[in-house]
Amino acid sequence: MAGDDSGMNDEPLPQPGSPDLDVLPTEVHRLLYAYLYERRDNPPTMREIRAYAADTLGEAHAQTDRRVRDLRDYFDVPAVRSGREHVYPLTGWSKGKKSGQRKGLSTRLRAEVLAPQRCAQCGRTPLTHEVVLVVDHKLPREWGGTDDIDNLQPLCEECNAGKKSFYATYDEYADEIAAASMHPEPHGRIGELLKAFRGDWVPSGLIGVVASIQQYQEDWHKRMRELRLLGWKISYKRVKDPQTGRTNTWYRAEHWEPWPDGSVRSEIARRDPSNRHNIR
Ligand SMILES: [Zn+2]
Known part of the structure; x- marks a missing residue:
């Protein structure tokens, strides 16, 4: 079986209480696993998982989010969009991650x-x-x-440590950020990221990174402004960092609209008044 990731993935999920679950780091992880296992046919939202953990284990939300991610070193627990929220189905053993080891960079x-x-x-x-x-x-x-x-x-x-602790404050949005970065178009990645923060301010650096995740976006500010043509309202604030003296910009979505059926880019081009093809 060693080295055969695809075969490993086909193994049935262990029942709660199975010795196979000794691989999980703590008893709390095993209880969370048991909850997801029972809810396989009706996967819970993160809100439900948090409520379960708070009721049963007395855990804080941030802890629960982290533990669900820990489970992913062993099992597939994807975030699947369902209406306005994500649900978390337990779908199988994680491919190639069971050993808990990630391949390092070459x-x-x-x-x-x-x-x-x-x-x-x-x-x-x-x-x-x-x-x-x-x-x-x-x-x-x-x-x-x-x-x-x-x-x-x-x-x-030093910068790496600073960035790590800064990003750690956004850990509760991890799944939504990951989902936003999957959107095929830059407008979609930016818009989904702003939505993920549910009206909270998003640092501009993070927007640039998520916008460029599949293809480098030199002009992501323009892509973000173009969302207004779809009826979005986006505000910003500038705050001077007293330590570095640098001014940081933050954005947040005050209002958003559903995505068009086809490509976002072509819908924006269609609505753009400066596009002379639109003048009749
Ligand atoms: Zn540096």
Whole structure:
């Protein structure tokens, strides 16, 4: 069986209480697994999972979200859109992740990412500033980011730690961010991300990263403005960071509209008054 991921995936799901579940890190994980197992035919929303964990285990929401993600090292628990929410069906053993080990980046890829020898955020270099550079996932793996070179950048350890703790504050949106990054069009990725934050402010850096996740978007600001042609209302605020002196911009969706049936891009082009083909 070793090395045969596809075969592993076909094994039936263990019943709650099975010794197979000893692979899970804690008893709480096993209880959450049991809940998802019982709800296989009627998968719960994250709200229901949180309510179960709060009632049965007295757990805080952020803890529950993290544990559901932990389960994914062993089992497939995809976030599937159902109406306005996502449901979390337990569908099988996770492909190739059962060992809990993820394939690391190749030495060659690492070298390629680090080749500029400069932190992509603060611009410091190992030679001049004695910083240590690490390979950073622009969109974290847990949020659906890939090992694709376009999703990797060199960061100094300090910037990397700062980014990690900043992003950790958005952990509760992890599944929605991952779902937004799956949208095939940049307008869709930006719009779904703004929606995911449910009226909360979204940092512009994160929008740029999610917009560019499948294809680099130099002009994602323009893509975001174009959403107004579909009836969206998006506001922004600028806040000066007292520590770095840099001004950060945040956006939030005040109002949104459903996506058109066909391509978002062509619907926007159709409605764009500056598009001379639309003048009759
Ligand atoms: Zn840096």
